[in-house]
Amino acid sequence: MTGEMRARIRAGDQDAFGDLFDEHARAVYRYAVWTEGDPTNAEDVVSLTFLEAWRLRASLRPDGESPRPWLLGIATNVLRNRRRAARRHRAALSRVPAADALPDFADEVVGRMHDAAQLAAATAALRALRRADREVFLLCVWHQLDYAAAAEALGVPIGTVRSRLSRARSRLRVLTEAELAQGPTVTGTASTPTTESVLLEERAAFTRTQQCFSILPEETR
Amino acid sequence: MSDLMTAPPTGPDLPEARLRARRAHLMAEIHGSPKPARRWMLVAAPAACLLAAVIAAAVIAAPWIDSVKPNPTAQVLPGDRAAALVFLDRLAAAAGVTQPSTPTEGRYLYVKSRIAYMEFTDDGGELDELHDREIWLPLFAGGRGRLKEAERPSDLGVFTAEQVHADLPDDPDELLAKIYAESAGKGHSRDGQAFTVIGDLLSEAMLPARTTAALYQAAAKIPGVELIADAEDAAGRHGVAVARVEQGERREWIFDRESGEYLGERSYLVEDQPYGKAGMITATTAVTARAVVGNLGDRH
Numbered sequence: 186m187t188g189e190m191r192a193r194i195r196a197g198d199q200d201a202f203g204d205l206f207d208e209h210a211r212a213v214y215r216y217a218v219w220t221e222g223d224p225t226n227a228e229d230v231v232s233l234t235f236l237e238a239w240r241l242r243a244s245l246r247p248d249g250e251s252p253r254p255w256l257l258g259i260a261t262n263v264l265r266n267r268r269r270a271a272r273r274h275r276a277a278l279s280r281v282p283a284a285d286a287l288p289d290f291a292d293e294v295v296g297r298m299h300d301a302a303q304l305a306a307a308t309a310a311l312r313a314l315r316r317a318d319r320e321v322f323l324l325c326v327w328h329q330l331d332y333a334a335a336a337e338a339l340g341v342p343i344g345t346v347r348s349r350l351s352r353a354r355s356r357l358r359v360l361t362e363a364e365l366a367q368g369p370t371v372t373g374t375a376s377t378p379t380t381e382s383v384l385l386e387e388r389a390a391f392t393r394t395q396q397c398f399s400i401l402p403e404e405t406r
Numbered sequence: 407m408s409d410l411m412t413a414p415p416t417g418p419d420l421p422e423a424r425l426r427a428r429r430a431h432l433m434a435e436i437h438g439s440p441k442p443a444r445r446w447m448l449v450a451a452p453a454a455c456l457l458a459a460v461i462a463a464a465v466i467a468a469p470w471i472d473s474v475k476p477n478p479t480a481q482v483l484p485g486d487r488a489a490a491l492v493f494l495d496r497l498a499a500a501a502g503v504t505q506p507s508t509p510t511e512g513r514y515l516y517v518k519s520r521i522a523y524m525e526f527t528d529d530g531g532e533l534d535e536l537h538d539r540e541i542w543l544p545l546f547a548g549g550r551g552r553l554k555e556a557e558r559p560s561d562l563g564v565f566t567a568e569q570v571h572a573d574l575p576d577d578p579d580e581l582l583a584k585i586y587a588e589s590a591g592k593g594h595s596r597d598g599q600a601f602t603v604i605g606d607l608l609s610e611a612m613l614p615a616r617t618t619a620a621l622y623q624a625a626a627k628i629p630g631v632e633l634i635a636d637a638e639d640a641a642g643r644h645g646v647a648v649a650r651v652e653q654g655e656r657r658e659w660i661f662d663r664e665s666g667e668y669l670g671e672r673s674y675l676v677e678d679q680p681y682g683k684a685g686m687i688t689a690t691t692a693v694t695a696r697a698v699v700g701n702l703g704d705r706h
Contacts, residue, residue: 199433199436199437202432202433202436203429203433206428206429206432207429210420210425210428210429211419211420211425214418214419214420214425215414215417215418215419218418219415224418227420228420228424228428231420231428232428232431232432235432236432236435236436239432239435239436244553244555244560244562246560246561246562246563247562247563247564247565247566247569248563248564249563273534277431277435280431280434280435281427281428281431282427282430282431307410307415326410326411326412326413326414327410327413327414327415328414329414337561340559340560354411357411
């Protein structure tokens with residue numbers, strides 16, 4: 186992104202905002218789903234994030250590379266307090282076209298069932314993290330921002346990003362090990378009156394988590 | 407299966423049709439946005455607008471209804487075009503006298519204000535909480551700017567020589583022409599945007615005295631600019647206002663009646679609108695501190 190593009194965004198150029206949306210709306214959507222572990226409100230989070238970005242456009246730094254860290258920082262605040270953002274833009278949200286007025290996309294959803302299962306398992310584990318640690322993990326690992334960009338997005342020092350990411354990874358490792366330790370109990374002789382269906386469900390959840398997080402590399406950055 | 411500890415999962419993706427719908431919605435919203443584009447050249451942040459003193463007064467007067475914030479209102483006084491020209495001329499003449507030149511190398515302009523926004527909703531508008539806004543603008547090329555609003559700091563990045571020493575003509579006609587050119591395509595109208603731009607420069611910028619004088623003279627040339635005999639800023643200070651109406655909303659720059667010092671801004675409806683009645687205040691600000699400081703973060 187050029188400085189000129191940043192200047193246009195800061196100046197309230199509407200075409201520049203259209204371009205910004207085209208380039209980053211999908212990332213904001215994914216961030217919302219990953220954070221909440223649920224796509225229900227994610228579309229509104231996208232709208233709220235860009236409405237907030239419009240309102241706060243002058244806070245975009247005049248120099249720098251991609252504006253994505255700035256946008257994800259705004260999305261972080263929207264996600265932390267979605268109700269407040271929704272209240273602020275209540276009128277605007279009321280004008281969003283109803284979903285049923287749009288083409289049916291059920292087929293697309295079905296095609297993603299496998300991804301959805303994997304994602305659900307992963308986001309469930311992530312929800313066991315502190316919110317601040319989860320934010321850093323999502324920005325650094327899944328959004329692949331570098332430390333400086335994540336620090337910019339979250340408005341915290343780089344050292345804080347580093348320590349939160351380290352804590353997030355350790356915690357995920359512990360969670361996974363706990364699952365591993367728990368595994369034999371679930372799959373061993375049924376000393377408790379667990380029904381077969383529950384057993385299968387637990388085992389499936391265990392397997393998914395193991396698949397997501399069992400290979401735990403050392404710090405890669 | 408990919409390892410989610412080191413790489414992002416695939417998806418989920420927002421279906422294309424939904425993405426297009428959300429994009430169209432965004433574009434429609436920002437196109438009709440009642441908030442003016444409030445960034446131009448030296449001004450590093452969106453305008454602040456507010457309602458503080460009025461709300462505080464309302465809550466004190468009627469503490470039992472604090473869960474339902476009443477919309478504060480302003481008395482809609484008539485504007486006087488001729489008086490505005492006289493007053494702006496006086497401000498222009500005083501600009502050179504009241505602004506001593508200060509060494510700026512390695513220094514920052516610090517401005518603190520109390521601000522609040524009114525967000526427009528179908529119910530007629532809702533007030534943001536009154537909060538502080540602090541901004542540090544480098545007065546030298548290569549310095550970093552900082553904005554702190556509602557306790558959330560943001561780095562405004564490194565300022566270029568162009569941003570620090572805006573190349574503004576001292577001739578009011580040339581200055582206005584430049585502002586019109588820069589404002590093309592922004593705001594509701596050319597004149598409304600020019601009024602916004604000048605207001606932003608008055609509130610958060612440090613300009614040479616000659617440029618400040620030219621800004622006042624340029625403002626006098628904008629059609630629709632008028633003087634309002636009495637206005638109150640977000641800190642409860644009364645002054646006289648230079649104002650302009652745009653789409654049923656009057657925006658005021660409030661000045662001390664005697665000294666001509668800039669106090670703050672106020673906006674309110676002058677005609678009934680779908681979102682509120684005439685007199686409803688939509689913005690109020692008050693500059694509470696302004697200084698040239700030696701370090702980013704210094705307040706005096």
